Amino acid sequence: MSQIEEIRMQVMWNRLISVVEEQALTLLRTAFSTSVREAGDLSAGIFDPAGRMLAQAVTGTPGHVNTMAEAVLHFIAEIPRGEMYPGDTYVTNDPWKGTGHLHDITMVTPAFRGDILIGFFACTAHVVDVGGRGFGADGKSVYEEGIQIPIMKFAERGTVNADLLRILRANVREPDQVIGDFFSLAGCNDVGQKRLMEMLDEVKLADLQTLGEFIFTRTHAAMMERIAALPKGRWSNDMLTDGYDEPIRLAAEVSIGDDVINVDFTGSDAMSRWGINVPLIYTKAYACYAIKCVVAPDIPNNSASLAALTVSAPENILNASRPAPVSLRHVIGHMVPDLVLGALAKVLPGKIQAEGAGALWNIHISARPQAGKTGRRAEVLMFNSGGMGARPGLDGLSSTAFPSGVHTMPVEATEHTGPIVIWRKELRPDSGGAGKYRGGLGQVIEIAPRDNHEFEFSAMFDRIASPPRGRDGGEDGAPGSVALDDGTRLKAKGWQFVPGGKRLVLNLPGGGGFGDPGERPDEASVEDRVKGYVTEAGQ
Incomplete structure (x- = not known):
């Protein structure tokens, strides 16, 4: 690739980040819930046709962005390509296929150029209410914590699923706020798609394939360079958290190899009977975030950078299985970065x-x-x-x-x-x-x-x-x-x-x-x- 072409690709990469940032700001400005509108508890991103995250918005949270990177793959696995149409929007709040608890709504919109699927836009936001016991730790299973929306169509060919809206209205305390947020989520994906098509028209590209390969190739090379410069070995750390009615021990071992960093959470306490359990998808999100903060804070967050960071765990409080209560998964999940950083402090003394x-x-x-x-x-x-x-x-x-x-x-x-x-x-x-x-x-x-x-x-x-x-x-x-x-x-x-x-x-x-x-x-x-x-x- 010539130097001029590399510069052109870098400019388009920056443009793509601007597209998803406008996508996120649309959600921020139109959301009904204060948790989204005022606090920015959201994420937005663009993905290639295989479900690999190309770019994320700067606005948003690591827990949403990094879980969304995996969530889109679940949507693709459950909705056949032959049943995807222009004008579709898909939705779920499945804690194990979304972002870890029922209060987060994830929406995915396929992006078509003509009849050709060229990628997906995805976004996530925390809504004020999903029914059930409400946002708290008191549930004994996910069934008590609110309405569960499996991966399904919010809209097909531009027509919103009226049955889903009626079910939502009958199950939540603040139906106008919740349904308003659903439309805000769908609308922000539409804005992203519109801006993407304008960009592709301007730069005369038919799809995102060439730009995507440029993004992934450069990101992978940068990550390999950073990992190669680190000491190799295994380092561990543990931490006590308050838990619900008794302390909970969290444990992590960070292993640095030639081309991958793995975090293993073996040794953490068993699942709790209260709603503070964490699905692995959320644990991964914050473990990867902690490592990136230290190893590669300036490298863009996409599927290539995340692929160099892996997470493993047996079933425990950081890898809770269905139907464990998970409403407050953030309380334990937000401790994961300090837990991982404690291990990295032994790798990089004086720097954490x-x-x-x-x-x-x-x-x-x-x-x-x-x-x-x-x-x-x-x-x-x-x-x-x-x-x-x-x-x-x-x-x-x-x-x-x-x-x-x-x-x-x-x-x-x-x-x-x-x-x-x-x-x-x-x-x-x-x-x-x-x-x-x-x-x-x-x-x-x-x-x-x-x-x-x-x-x-x-x-x-x-x-x-x-x-x-x-x-x-x-x-x-x-x-x-x-x-x-x-x-x-x-x-x-x-x-x-x-x-x-x-x-x-x-x-x-x-x-x-x-x-x-x-x-x-x-x-x-x-x-x-x-x-x-x-x-x-x-x-």
Whole structure:
């Protein structure tokens, strides 16, 4: 290939990324659920006719993007090519063939150029409600957690499946929001397809084959170069998480070979009877993300880069089998990067960040009027983040979602969704672990029902009994806590009640510190106190 042709292909590769970014932003701007519209809990990507991911949008989460890379293959396996038509859109929320739990809706749209199938667009988003027990850990099987949508057609030849919409309306608490999100998902794929056809017309290409081979060839070569530069061998790490009613041990062994890196999760605890189990597809997503963050952060994420990273596990909490309850698969799944990074810290000493809060502190609130009062019912979902672990050379980021990457919804948007008041949402002093580089701070959040209202909430919290660990001499981050404003301690997981006139107080965990605290520069310590990150009592 000539140098001019290589440059042309690189430009088209960048254009393809712009296409899927517009696809994702369309979903972001049209979604009904605040988890999508405000927090960006979504993904979007384009795939070749064989189901190999060519490009992903920058907007979105690793858990969605990397599971979607495998999910499209399940769609292709279940819907015969002869039954795919222009104008089709396919859908599922199968946790084992989608993104790990029922709240995530994955839609796949075949892209036709004339009568020729040239690829697929896919997207995923978290919807506010799927029926069942609601978003929480209390289910004893996936059957209790909500409606299950097998891989099927949302639309055929442009006609939406009206029967599916009627079934959805009869099974969810917020039908307008949920169905609105379904149409937003389908619409964003349509936008991607339109922009792709415009691009192909402009550059005079009939399909994506030549560009796809260029993308995969270059990505594979770059990944092989990075893996070749790493030490070869096996390194392991383990971690305790809070679990539901007893601690859960996670274990990982990272094996680096000549052309592949494998993570094996043998030794992790057995499946839980509560809804914190993780399907392997989600475990893979975050294990691969952790490795890419260290080994190849600048190499585009596509099927060729992911192919160099493999995951194995016997049946356990990180490889849960159907019909295990999996609603809160993110709580354990978000710990996987710190688990893997702990093993990589032995491969690359001094170069890996400390542990952070890991799991999002999501809270699903079901608000209602008090008995005998009039008011509003609503389902409210908030995404909240603790602190990141300190990095080699840098303090940890405060109240930042790692590894999920989602935003925290603005207070105003959350309060608009339902009859609640967020009285306090601020950084939590003294929560970052001390070190040469300080761990990121958690936050303090106080939530109360509005007058004449009360609410139940689903707690989805961790790092209360097992705080984030520091690295290379750094101290642990502060553990989290859950309580009412009168001091009543509440559980870290499960549905619980907040009566009218009370406030729910959440103290989110801080990240672990990195390096000997005695080596922290004096000017950095002074700045910590001036900014209120560290108090006199916390020194």
